[in-house]
Amino acid sequence: MRRWNGWGDEAVEFALHDEALAFLAQRIGAGTPVQDATLEQACARITPSRLPPDASVAGLIQTEAEVRLRNALGQSLPDWLxxxxxxxxxxxxxxxxxxxxxxxxxxxxxxQRHNVALIPQGGGTSVVGHLTAPAGAQPVLTVNLSRLRQLHYLDTEAQLATFGAGVLGPDLEAQLRARGYTLGHFPQSFEYSSLGGWVVTRSSGQQSLRYGRIEQLFRGGVVETPAGTLRVQTFPASAAGTDLRELVLGSEGRMGVLTEATVRVTALPEYEAFHAVFFPDWQAAETAVRLLAQAGLSLSMLRLSNPLETTTMLALAGHQRLIGMLESYLALRGCKQQKCMLMLGVSGQKRTAKTALRAALEITAPLGGVHVGRYMGEKWKQNRFRNVYLRNAAWQHGYAIDTVETAVDWTRVGSMMRTVEAAATAALAEYGERVHTYTHLSHLYAQGASVYTTFVFRLAGDYEQDLARWRTLKHAVSTAIVSQGGTISHQHGVGTDHAPYLAAEKGELGLSAMQALFSHFDPQQIMNPGKLLP
Amino acid sequence: MRRWNGWGDEAVEFALHDEALAFLAQRIGAGTPVQDATLEQACARITPSRLPPDASVAGLIQTEAEVRLRNALGQSLPDWLxxxxxxxxxxxxxxxxxxxxxxxxxxxxxxQRHNVALIPQGGGTSVVGHLTAPAGAQPVLTVNLSRLRQLHYLDTEAQLATFGAGVLGPDLEAQLRARGYTLGHFPQSFEYSSLGGWVVTRSSGQQSLRYGRIEQLFRGGVVETPAGTLRVQTFPASAAGTDLRELVLGSEGRMGVLTEATVRVTALPEYEAFHAVFFPDWQAAETAVRLLAQAGLSLSMLRLSNPLETTTMLALAGHQRLIGMLESYLALRGCKQQKCMLMLGVSGQKRTAKTALRAALEITAPLGGVHVGRYMGEKWKQNRFRNVYLRNAAWQHGYAIDTVETAVDWTRVGSMMRTVEAAATAALAEYGERVHTYTHLSHLYAQGASVYTTFVFRLAGDYEQDLARWRTLKHAVSTAIVSQGGTISHQHGVGTDHAPYLAAEKGELGLSAMQALFSHFDPQQIMNPGKLLP
Structure with missing residues (x-):
């Protein structure tokens, strides 16, 4: 069964071994485990439903406390708290x-009839507060789309598949794989996030280099809006005015409910492999991935960890002896304290993939890149959706883990990383706490890269205090991001947590245009109020 | 000097030789040359300017008849008439x-102060009536952006270039090439169309397979709107709500004036080549190009002519002996009456390009594809911007040439081509005239293809009669396009000529959302009234 107060399935544990805990204790001090509330205690906080009765919805709405609790929040750190x-x-x-x-x-x-606020919910994995019911007198109805999950139509000639938008990642891939196809969209939340959620939050998957972001995969669909049904037809391309798909993408529930989505699919790749390459330092590594992204090679993934993330990942990996041998070998090849790990994926036709890998290694070698083969890469692939469980394990030991991500042109990637890390590391000084901070670039473009920073800090063991710590930290890093000219989100969306920072990138005229657009589809503004726009 | 009543430079002629004329005469009858009006006669039709005087614009506006005439119209067939x-x-x-x-x-x-309609003009090459001044009492001001043409900034690390949006294709490429870069956007109108025009009409270039459509190349910019200045920042990608670039793309002057555009550029390719492959018939050829588009090879261009376009191009090419030899060879290899010509481009790193070409030929060979090498391809490249001049030559012999284009998913590409051609061929029967009709697919996607159909018909020699012929033909083919589920434009935009067919693809709710958006930026609706939206 899915955890009600953490990530993933109750049966899955991803333990932190002693060396990992010692590493964290050395970085930011030992954690103190926190007493979690029970499901019963949490349910007791759910107040009576205020939904006005109406024969039209008889049998459609559930009001039990546990159902409402399980649909109340997402996976942001404040949601967790x-x-x-x-x-x-x-x-x-x-x-x-x-x-x-x-x-x-x-x-x-x-x-509309009763002025009820309506929150569409896909997989409930938002990390930026998309799903929170607004406070106030207006009753709130959450529309959980999990039953809209069927593959309606697969067009193998045009390589298009139409699904109910509530379908979750594994269900979607299973339905496609049975027919020899894949969508290829693998965000870290893959196991519980939904197709519709990916579309309305502009999600990006780990192999976006091959398959594209959800923007490229989403080709059409149906949105039920308060002003009527919007059907977005599929065309390979069009020069006919505004692209309606773009109004749906990133709309975060503000214009209506996406019920059906048509996506581009491809035949399952003949071959897939992930390789690791280590670099002696950040400068060489950043130059290498920029050249790789700009070379237009047929790679499926590039993911570059900075020195502290590399160290952290090796420390958390377990297999101390194996890692020790790897580190000795790397040191001999010039990759020491400042080493950076690059995960490099190729997939597709075997010949093409191998050619691409060879061409990639020709770019990395002159920059000091040490190719260590497939072992680390295959390990990464095995754990690609298990790393999220780390957050549960860390919590059990009294640590909170959170992340922020942005994207910025190459000219500012290095300074963005340094500025965000500096802001995070110092953010909790007023509480006498340290923050363990590390970064990777996980989505690379010819123009720039996403910059994804993780923070680990200690829990105080008190809701108000921990929320205050998070707020201080979040404000510090978000301010750093916009001050460096980055977008407030590369792949998580805006929700409530990023809304205060949106004007910095859209401008007042851009924001008011978005508002005008959503008001057109939702004149009463009952759709997901308070999200996306401040 | 640029022609005032036709395509291109007055010094450039692209004559129709006798065999070509005989071919046309055999298809649709001999043409009768028409007497063109003189520049003086046309200028005499320009009525006195109604612009209200205002000290704020002193010296900024020209009102001479010839200047106004030269900025009055684009390159659509009605504009030509x-x-x-x-x-x-x-x-x-x-x-x-x-x-x-x-x-x-x-x-x-x-x-805004005087309620004057404002038409932004780039290169004046619209083929769908973007530039026509509306009839009625409202005075009209055209804002010609040709002086906003400078390269403001080139960021070689992020591969971004910022230009004044009025820069024309050759000027833009010359400024980039001097620094080792290219935009790679080559629509057939390249020589006279502008960067800003490409953006606001969602243009696509001949090598879009490598460089992307203008949608992918346009990364940010500045739009001066009646409601204020909209600055669209550049990000490699963003999940933060509505993508403001998408509001600018395809806006056709309805939201404001795009004054500055930042575009993705790439280093000049080391190697570039165009090859020709012939197929025995349409079915084999269509299957081949679909497989090529879906194989994800690093090709820069795919352009497939149907049998009648292939015959027409060979008939118009001149070099009768050479063509005769080619046709004999092709016939021996199984490509006879129904043969289809594919132009296939590769560019980039020489090794990668050659690998892609080899992989492409491995796909085409089992479908009967006969590779005839580079000669035809290089000829095509030489003439890629000269073919537009054919329209001038045809007119001199009493023929009108026009085109329509759409895009549709692979499942309907063949039926779209047949339906549009059938509609066109029969359209002028009521006038006792035949229409010579042929088609190519010039932009190929994994999902589908653009379908680009050319018509040649005889001029009656009278404005009203020729306009009536064109209207009948245009209505027949546009109706065929929307009835087959195609977009009303893949690369030319909507303007006035396609506006009546837009509701078929956007729906009423989609159209009204576009209207709401433009009204937000332009509450008085002075921007390019009557274009795009009906």
Whole structure:
């Protein structure tokens, strides 16, 4: 069963071994485990439903406390604090699980008639507060789309698949794989995030270099909006005015409910491999990945860890003896304290993939890149969706883990990394706490890269205090991001947590244009109020 | 000097030789040359300027008849008929050539104050009526952006170049080439079309397979709108809400004046080659190009002519003996009456390009593809921007040439081609005229292809009659396109000529959302009224 107050399945544990804990203790001090609230305690905080009764929605809406609790929050750190400490400040007044576009339209009509706020929910994995019910007198209905999960149509000639938008990653891939196809969209949240959620938050997967971001994969669909049904047709390309797909992408539930999405699929690759290459220092590594991204090679993934992330990953990996041997070998080849690890993926036709790998290694070698083969890469692949479980394990030992991510042109990638890390590392000094901070570049473009920074800090063991620590840290890093000209999000979206920083990149005129657009589809502004726009 | 009533430079002629004329005469009858109006006659049709005087724009606006005539129309067939027959129904009341964003803002403020309609003009090559001054009492000002042409900034690390948006293709490429870079955007209108025009009409170039459509190349910029200045920042990617670039793309002058654009550039390719492959028939050829597009090879161009276009191109090529030898050889290899010609481009690193070519030929060979080498391809490359001149030559012999283009998923490419051709071929039966019709696929995607159909028909020698013929033909083919589920434009935009067919693909809700968006930036609706939206 899925955890109600953490990541993933209750049956899956990803333990932190003693060496890893010693590493963390040395960096930021030993953690003190926290007493979690029980499910019963949290449910007791759910206040009676305020949804007005209406015959039109009879049987469609559930109002039990546990259902509402399980649909109340996402996976952001403040969401975790609320769940772990049992401080459920707001929750939806009811949850509907529609099974058709008709039922969604019925729910929308009900919400409009009674001025009920409506929050569409996919997999509930948002890390920026997309799902929080607003405080205030307005009743809130969450529309959970998990029952809209069927593959409606697969067009193998045009390589298009139409799904119910609530389908989760593994279900979607299983339905496609049975027919020899893949979408190839693998964000770290893959196991629990949904197709519709990817689209409305502009998600990006680990192999976006091969398959593209969800923007490139999403080709059309159906959005039920308060103003009516918007059908976005599929075309390979079009010069006919505004691309309606772009109005849906990144709309974060503000324009309506995406019920159906058509995506580009491809035949399962004949061959796939992940290789590791180490560099002596950041400057060489950053230059190498920029040249790789600009060479236009057929790579499927590039993921570069900075020195501290490399050290952290090797420390957390276990297999101390093996890692020790690797580090000795790397030191002999010039990759010592400042070494950076690059994961490099290739997939597709075997010949093409091998040619691409060879061409890539010809670019990395002159920059001191040491190719250590497939072992580390295959390990990474095995654990690609298990690393998220690390957050559960860290919590059990009294540590919080959070991340921020941005994207910026190459000219500013290095300074962005340094500025965000400096801001994070110093952020909790006022609390007498240190922050363990490390960074990777996980999505590389000819123009620039995403800069993804992870923080580990100690829990105080108190909801208010831990929320204050998080707020201080989040404000420090978000301010650093916008001051360096980065986007406030490369792949997580805006939600509530990033909304205060959006004006810095869109400008007031850009923001008001977005507002005008959403108001056109939702004149009463009942759709996911308070998210995306401040 | 640029022709005032036709395509291109007055010094350039692309004659139709006798065999070509015989071919056309056999297909649709001999043409009768038409008497063109003189420049003086056309200028005499320009009525006095109605622009209200205002000290703020002193010296900024020109009102001479010839300047207004030369900025009155684009390159659509109705525009040609107006110019050739000297029937100038509407023209702007004045033309400004701003040299800065400040001057553009001054002109916008003037237009708002006096309720003057404002038409932004780039290179004046629109083929769908983007530039026509609306009829009626409202004075019209055309803002010609040709003086905003400088390369402001080249960031070689992020591979971004910022230009004044009025820069024309050859000027832009010359400024980049001097520094070792290229944009790689080569629409057939390249010699006279502008960067800003490409962006606001969603243009696509001949080598879009390598460089991407202008949507992918356009990374940010500045739009002066009646509601204020919109600055679109450059990010490699972003998940932060609506992508403001997408509001600018395809806006066709409705939201404001794009004054500056930042585009992705790449180092000049080490190697470039174009090869020709012939197929025995359409079915084999279409299958081959679909497989090529879906194989993800590093090709720079795929352009497939159907049997009648292949025959037409060979008939118009001249070099009868050489073509005869080629046809004999092809016939021996199975490519006879129904043969289809594929132009295949590769560019980039020499090794990568050659690998891609080899992989491509491995896909085409089992489908009966006969590789005839580089000669035809290099000829095509030499003439890639000269073919547009054919229209001048045909006119001199009493023929009109026009084109329509759409894009559609692979499942419907073949039926789209047949339906559009059938509609065109029969369209002028009521006038007792035949239409010579042929098609190519020039932009290929994994999902589908653009379908680009050319028509040749005889001129009646009278403005009203020829306009009626064109309207009948245009309506027949546009109806065929939308009935087959194609977009009304893959690369030319909407303007006035396609506006009636836009609702078929956007729906009423989509159209009204576009209207709401443009009204936000332009509450008085003075920007290019009557274009894009019906």
């Amino acid at each position: 609320r769940l772990r400490y049992g401080v459920i400040e707001t929750a939806p007044d009811g949850v509907a699980y529609p099974e058709s576009g008709d039922e969604v339209r019925t729910l929308l009509a009900y919400a | 107006r110019l050739r027959y000297g029937v100038i129904e509407t023209a702007p009341d004045g033309v400004a050539y701003p040299e800065s964003g400040d001057e553009v803002r001054t002109l916008l403020a003037y237009a």
